[in-house]
Amino acid sequence: MNAPRSRHPLTADAEKYRAALSQRGFRALWLAALVSRTGDTLNFVALALFTLAITKSAAAVGTVVLAEGVGLILGALVAQLVVDQISPRPLLISVDMARAVTAALLAAAPSYPTALGVAFVLALGTAVFSPSSSTLVPRLVPGELLLAANGLLWTAGVALQLIAAPLAGVLVANGLVRLVFAVNAATFVGSGLLLLRLPALSRVSTLTIGPWHQLPEAFRLMRMVGGLRPLLVMQALAALSVGATSALLVVLAEKAYLLNPAGYGTWLGAIALGALAGPLALPLLGRVAPERVVPAAYAIRGVGDMGLGLLSQAGAGGALLGLYGINTSSGMVSFQTLIQRRIPERIRGRTFALLDLTWQVGRLVSIGLGALLATLVGIRPVFIVGGLLLIAAAAVGAVGLRAEPTAARDPEGS
Structure with missing residues (x-):
C-alpha cells in the first residue's frame, strides 16, 4: 500500500x-x-x-x-x-x-x-x-x-x-x-x-470608567503591557522617517535623479507591484517569528532609503523601490500579526488606535521637518536621515522584542 x-x-x-x-x-x-x-x-x-x-x-x-x-x-x-x-x-x-x-x-x-x-x-x-x-x-x-x-x-x-x-x-x-x-x-x-x-x-472590554479617564488609561498601557513600549518607539521612529520620504519622493525623483513625470510614475508602479507581490513571501515568513521579521523589515527599508539618497541611477532607484514595496507589505502584515498575537484581547483595539495615533502625529511632524531639511541642505540628506531612523527602529525592535513573546499583562485582568 x-x-x-x-x-x-x-x-x-x-x-x-x-x-x-x-x-x-x-x-x-x-x-x-x-x-x-x-x-x-x-x-x-x-x-x-x-x-x-x-x-x-x-x-x-x-x-x-x-x-x-x-x-x-x-x-x-x-x-x-x-x-x-x-x-x-x-x-x-x-x-x-x-x-x-x-x-x-x-x-x-x-x-x-x-x-x-x-x-x-x-x-x-x-x-x-x-x-x-x-x-x-x-x-x-x-x-x-x-x-x-x-x-x-x-x-x-x-x-x-x-x-x-x-x-x-x-x-x-x-x-x-x-x-x-x-x-x-x-x-x-x-x-x-x-x-x-x-x-x-x-x-x-469591561471597563466602566468615564470617557475622561479612558484616554489616560490608554497611555497607561505602555507600562502595563509587555512589548508595547518598543512597538510604540518603533512606530514613532518609522513615522518620523516615512512621513518625509514618502511625501518628498517626487522631489528626489526630479532633483536628484532628473526624472520626468513618466519616470516618477514608473517608480510608483515599481512600489505598487512590489507591494502586491510582498504577500507571496508570507508563507516563508510564517516560519519565522514576527518578532524577528518586523525589525528585519525596518532595517531593510532603512538601508533602501539610504541607498536612494546615495545613488544616482534611476534604474537602481526603481529596483530599490520595488524591493521597498515587497518589504513594506510583508513587514506590515507581520507587524499586524505580531500585535494581534501579543496584545491581550481586551485592550487590542485601543492598542491599534494608540499605534495609529503615534503614526499620524509622527508623520505630520516628519513632513514638516523633512521639508525644512530639504530646503536647508538638499533632498538627499532627507533620505539618508530617514534610513538611519528606520535602522534605529530596527535596533529597538531587535532588543525590545523577544522571539517568543512573554505573557502580556492585562491591565483589566483576565
Missing part, C-alpha cells in the same frame, strides 16, 4: 489563504474591505484633482491633506473611547453608514469647503474603523490562519489601487467627478451591508 503523498510546504501554506476565506465572518470582512477600499482609492485621487481644478492652488490641495491628517489624529483619540467598548458589528456598520452620508454630501454639493469637511470626517471614521477591524480578525479566524488573513486584507487594498487610481483620473478628466464621489458613498453602503454577515460578537 502506497503511503499518501505529502504536499509541498509552500502549497500547504498557500492553502491557508483559501482556508481563511472559508471562514464566513472573515470572508464578509474581507469583501467589505475590498469594496470600501476601492471607493477610498477613487476618492483619494479624485479629491486632489477636483480641489486643484476648482482652486488652481497647490496650497488648497495641501490644506485638504492637512484636514485629513487632523481627522486621523482626532479619530485615533475617539477610537480610544469606543473601540473595545462597543460590539464590533454595530460599531463598524455605524461608521460605514456615517461615512456613506458624508461622502454623498460631496457628490451632491462639490465645493472646496465641502471637500475640506468631507476629508476630515472620512479620516475621522477611518481612524475608528481601522483599529476595530484589525482587532476583529483574530476573533474570526483560527490562530494558524492569522498571517494569511492579514495578508489577504493587505492585498485587497493594494491590488485595487492599480485599477482604481487610473480609473479615477480618467473619470475626473471626463467631467465625471460627481460620479466618483457618488460611487465612493455607495461603496460604504455596500461595505455596511456585507458587514451584516459578521457574527454578533460581544464587546471585549
Whole structure:
C-alpha cells in the first residue's frame, strides 16, 4: 500500500489563504474591505484633482491633506473611547453608514469647503474603523490562519489601487467627478451591508470608567503591557522617517535623479507591484517569528532609503523601490500579526488606535521637518536621515522584542 503523498510546504501554506476565506465572518470582512477600499482609492485621487481644478492652488490641495491628517489624529483619540467598548458589528456598520452620508454630501454639493469637511470626517471614521477591524480578525479566524488573513486584507487594498487610481483620473478628466464621489458613498453602503454577515460578537472590554479617564488609561498601557513600549518607539521612529520620504519622493525623483513625470510614475508602479507581490513571501515568513521579521523589515527599508539618497541611477532607484514595496507589505502584515498575537484581547483595539495615533502625529511632524531639511541642505540628506531612523527602529525592535513573546499583562485582568 502506497503511503499518501505529502504536499509541498509552500502549497500547504498557500492553502491557508483559501482556508481563511472559508471562514464566513472573515470572508464578509474581507469583501467589505475590498469594496470600501476601492471607493477610498477613487476618492483619494479624485479629491486632489477636483480641489486643484476648482482652486488652481497647490496650497488648497495641501490644506485638504492637512484636514485629513487632523481627522486621523482626532479619530485615533475617539477610537480610544469606543473601540473595545462597543460590539464590533454595530460599531463598524455605524461608521460605514456615517461615512456613506458624508461622502454623498460631496457628490451632491462639490465645493472646496465641502471637500475640506468631507476629508476630515472620512479620516475621522477611518481612524475608528481601522483599529476595530484589525482587532476583529483574530476573533474570526483560527490562530494558524492569522498571517494569511492579514495578508489577504493587505492585498485587497493594494491590488485595487492599480485599477482604481487610473480609473479615477480618467473619470475626473471626463467631467465625471460627481460620479466618483457618488460611487465612493455607495461603496460604504455596500461595505455596511456585507458587514451584516459578521457574527454578533460581544464587546471585549469591561471597563466602566468615564470617557475622561479612558484616554489616560490608554497611555497607561505602555507600562502595563509587555512589548508595547518598543512597538510604540518603533512606530514613532518609522513615522518620523516615512512621513518625509514618502511625501518628498517626487522631489528626489526630479532633483536628484532628473526624472520626468513618466519616470516618477514608473517608480510608483515599481512600489505598487512590489507591494502586491510582498504577500507571496508570507508563507516563508510564517516560519519565522514576527518578532524577528518586523525589525528585519525596518532595517531593510532603512538601508533602501539610504541607498536612494546615495545613488544616482534611476534604474537602481526603481529596483530599490520595488524591493521597498515587497518589504513594506510583508513587514506590515507581520507587524499586524505580531500585535494581534501579543496584545491581550481586551485592550487590542485601543492598542491599534494608540499605534495609529503615534503614526499620524509622527508623520505630520516628519513632513514638516523633512521639508525644512530639504530646503536647508538638499533632498538627499532627507533620505539618508530617514534610513538611519528606520535602522534605529530596527535596533529597538531587535532588543525590545523577544522571539517568543512573554505573557502580556492585562491591565483589566483576565
